[in-house]
Amino acid sequence: MQVERTAPPVLWTNTIFLGLAHAVAAYAVVHLFWIGVSPWTLALAGLWFVLCGLGITGGYHRLFAHRTFRASAPVRLLALLFGAASVQNSALDWAADHRQHHNRADKHDDPYSIHHGFWWAHMGWVMHQGPTAQKRGVHDLERDPLVVWQDRYYGWIALAMGAVLPTSLGLLWGDPLGAFLIAGFLRLVLQWHATFAINSFTHRFGSRPYDPQSTARDSWWTALVTFGEGYHNFHHRFPTDYRNGVRWYHFDPTKWTVWTLSRVGLTKELRRTPRERIRSARDKASAA
Template sequence: MVGVRPATHVPESDFETVGSTPRKKTISSPYLHRLQRRHFLLFDVLPIAGTAAALAFLTVHPIGVTELALLFSMWVVTGLGVTVGYHRLFTHRTFKAAPSVVAVLAVLGSMAGQGGVVSWVALHRRHHECSDREGDPHSPNLAGGGLKGRLRGLAHSHFLWMRRHEYPNVVHYAPDLIRNRALVRVARLYYYWVALGLALPALVGGLVYQSWAGAVSGLFWGGLVRMFVLEHIIWAINSFLHMFGTHPYESRENSRNGGIFALLTFGESWHNNHHAFPDSSSFGLSWYRLDPGYWLIKILALGGLAWDVKRPSEERMKASRISRNGKPAPSTTA
């Protein structure tokens, strides 16, 4: 599989020297690969089957306002849990938040079924370290040239990489998280949070319709279909937005912006902006670029629940912007 090296081959760059002892940045073992395959089947393949079953179930229980409301609301809260919690807070530390906000964002992000918070953060930090180079767990640009190589790369980065991959050493990539006991306690309950994200819409559907068919319909649309929709939106950031779109800012990888998808992705589709300024809580960078994730952070800040909200200065953005001739725009600062 593209981007996955056998366990017997670990480049020298994948070691970190701690004192006199080298420490591996990634871990590869049959046990971890079994866990990865199990997670892939449960939370990546099962939502596909669940979506097909939901469509078939329409012949028994037609979709109504309840199902649409469950699909939308669960998609929004879990999507914000990923982009604001997993990504902007826990991975990049673009703002600080009250303990209650930290816990809620960790739970909502976990309910998305994208992996436990510590593992997700370690993987994403590894992605930024090796982006579009050897070691990147989900680059679409390492499968060779031509149409065949591009299609193989897209399939790998969008979906197939999750079947089996080297596991980033959380001691190296997420030491700040594993020192946070409250967050670790939330992370250990990951499978329970995913189950809660499926049980809640089933309960609502059953109560509204007063029937088992309503509960099953709620499970499908607020649970499995919601998970399917959100997953493919997130995975499209990894795949398509490292191959297609605009590239306004200088960055060392092939990240792209896809502004037309900004609302659908909660602002994540300003992907080149993010790679150019990973410490920024705003991915849109300007008020007119839609970024719902940043809107939530600003609301939390207004309520005193978030602070130290980071954004790059105008001078820094101007210095990194690529001019029409394809080169960084000249800086006006000394």
């Protein structure tokens, strides 16, 4: 069901930046295949894609927005630095939007409701004044000085971690332009669409083994590009679980990273939904 409504006002800063970043990323593809880049640049882009991706999935999403585990200061700092490099807002703003998405899922004030259309859920909501702009149900996070620091200097941190640092690293092997284009902007745009796919594709395509009423769905192929976030029906049913891919064969590198860090004492209090509750939800969903 798509809800008809008048389009909210355009956020021109976001819209222009999104457009410019896509233009630079398109040029980066031309540069990559016509001019070529150092293999070190490709390795850097891959590393940045993984670290920035985990900054969002393990940091912004499962740690800050849902508090599904606790993390030591160095882990929180890294998540905030690489999360900023993903240019998806500060952790505080991201968590505010995301908590609203869960609390008001599929209602008119869900900031990225699929009921406003596939395009809106994918990236239209980033380009318009959303319903959560004035609401910040994130007072618990405001007690973390690292989160507050990242919120205050978000723009500078995003610039430093997303563009200046990869470009400077490219200088080490004589390819700063390639690093700027590929590890900076092509990586950024690919990562945006991976994140956006959770709000669009996994609210439209996939299975609903835990909650047939929700628009959120489980989709293994979006899990592949989002470090495990594609098991979205499970996640909406059990949002306080640090796992999204709950079965051993589910591809959920975010879960594996959080678990591995817990083995060396860098994360703790990983929250899991009791097995019986999960089984009961599955049984109810399959009987529905």
